[in-house]
Amino acid sequence: MAQIVKRAYKYRKRAYKYRFYPTSEQASQLARTFGCVRLVYNKALEERTRAYNLEGKRVSYAESSAMLTEWKRSGEFAFLCEVSSVPLQQALRHLQAGFANFFAKRAKYPTFKSRKKSRASAEYTRSAFRWREGELTLAKMDAPLAIVWSRPLPEGAEPSTVTVSRDAAGRWFVSILVEENVSPLPPTARNVGVDAGITALATLSTGEKIVNPRHERRDRRKLAKAQRALSRKEKGSANRAKARLKVARAHARITDRRRDHLHKVTTRLVRENQVIAVEDLAVRNMLRNQSLARAVSDASWREMRSMLEYKAAWYGRTLVVVDRWFPSSKLCPACGTVQETMPLNVRLWQCACGTAHDRDVNAARNVLAAGLAES
Structure with a gap:
């Protein structure tokens, strides 16, 4: 049997990826954000695993979010307040999606993120960045990112999500998600x-x-x-x-x-x-x-x-x-x-x-x- 993959979209979400060169202050802020994202993800995974193994209880996203608030108020994890809260919330949403896929038997059980092996990234939604006249400024930053615009964004496009990452080679990238009007090719x-x-x-x-x-x-x-x-x-x-x-x-x-x-x-x-x-x-x-x-x-x-x-x-x-x-x-x-x-x-x-x-x-x-x- 053959599988036919045929879909038609009038609008599509498309990510445009660019390289950028942060200042020393921006690099330091983003490095802290990456570390906090990894910490929140791992700690939430640990709590959910403990609750499931000891109590047979499934922890929801809302409960994980409440835990994050308590961690910020504690003295041990007060440094979480130094970075934008949006990437931390997005980490909890990604963990929730991982558990949903696991319970639906579409994926394996979520694993902990490693400082050396896992991808260093942080996701910002619309409330955590400013897009103005082709310049992108992230939350907790005073200056826009120095992005190398290797190709232009679609005319009139408004970013809905921005993902900042650093690869193993030390290069910095920003992925900008926009919604485009699809123009199918002539038959x-x-x-x-x-x-x-x-x-x-x-x-x-x-x-x-x-x-x-x-x-x-x-x-x-x-x-x-x-x-x-x-x-x-x-x-x-x-x-x-x-x-x-x-x-x-x-x-x-x-x-x-x-x-x-x-x-x-x-x-x-x-x-x-x-x-x-x-x-x-x-x-x-x-x-x-x-x-x-x-x-x-x-x-x-x-x-x-x-x-x-x-x-x-x-x-x-x-x-x-x-x-x-x-x-x-x-x-x-x-x-x-x-x-x-x-x-x-x-x-x-x-x-x-x-x-x-x-x-x-x-x-x-x-x-x-x-x-x-x-x-």
């Missing part, structure tokens, strides 16, 4: 089937093969050198902190280049085709294969599919996800024969009916045929 008669791969990132039913840049492999030597240097540094030292930053920057470079390439590929596919058919790959299972795990991770098939899903919804296209057990590579479309076995090293094969096939192109064409049959 087209072209359809395409996509077969994801490693040698070629995507093989299309038209016969075109999109090259996989393999960003991680290209920077592997530089990354390995930085990781070796980090392993030699004494734990807790300033030199280790500097070495850790170099490793994080190497990872960030790989991630940014990979995401940029995926955006270009998926945007092109959505613009040029009305129906896009893809295969439902079991990426998590593939990552257990030690021989393929690194290459599969570098290809980021799951991220590519995610981009296709929301871009198809934005621009009025149809994405069809074909069942993972569909024998796309082994099926001969000329006679309908399905080959019994086909090892991964077989890239070209010939059916008993005499038809020669390129394994990836044949798979993309079969995926398209199955997708069109369902849609």
